[in-house]
Amino acid sequence: MTIKEIIGVLDGNIRCGESHLNDEITKAFSSDLMSDVLTLKDCPLLLTGLCNVQTIRTCEMANLQVIVFVRHKKVTPEMIELAEENDMVLIECEYSMFKTSGILYMKGLEPLY
Numbered sequence: 001m002t003i004k005e006i007i008g009v010l011d012g013n014i015r016c017g018e019s020h021l022n023d024e025i026t027k028a029f030s031s032d033l034m035s036d037v038l039t040l041k042d043c044p045l046l047l048t049g050l051c052n053v054q055t056i057r058t059c060e061m062a063n064l065q066v067i068v069f070v071r072h073k074k075v076t077p078e079m080i081e082l083a084e085e086n087d088m089v090l091i092e093c094e095y096s097m098f099k100t101s102g103i104l105y106m107k108g109l110e111p112l113y
Helices: 003-009 053-061 077-085 097-106
Strands: 013-016 027-030 045-048 066-069 089-092
Touching: 003 013, 003 089, 003 097, 013 077, 027 097, 045 097, 053 066, 053 077, 077 089
Parallel strands: 027 045, 045 066, 066 089
Antiparallel strands: 013 089
């Protein structure tokens, strides 16, 4: 799926990274535990409800480029600024993590493991 398609099926709102709308995503991981995120290898998309600057910093360290914030979480200007510096995509989604994961799985996104 492209990032644009992901935003569409999730009724999401892109907050930064519009230049990546046509990038293909094949796998995703869901977690609110940043210690788990730091163990990831080759994961292009993270679903999380942990919405703060530390999430952006953790994803930077883990080389994650696309973050979907679930459960009505709203990113801050500081988060957007840091994400733009690291060429990341930030998406807001109103759905729960469970529903978001299910939608993306049904549309063909594979779990990381």
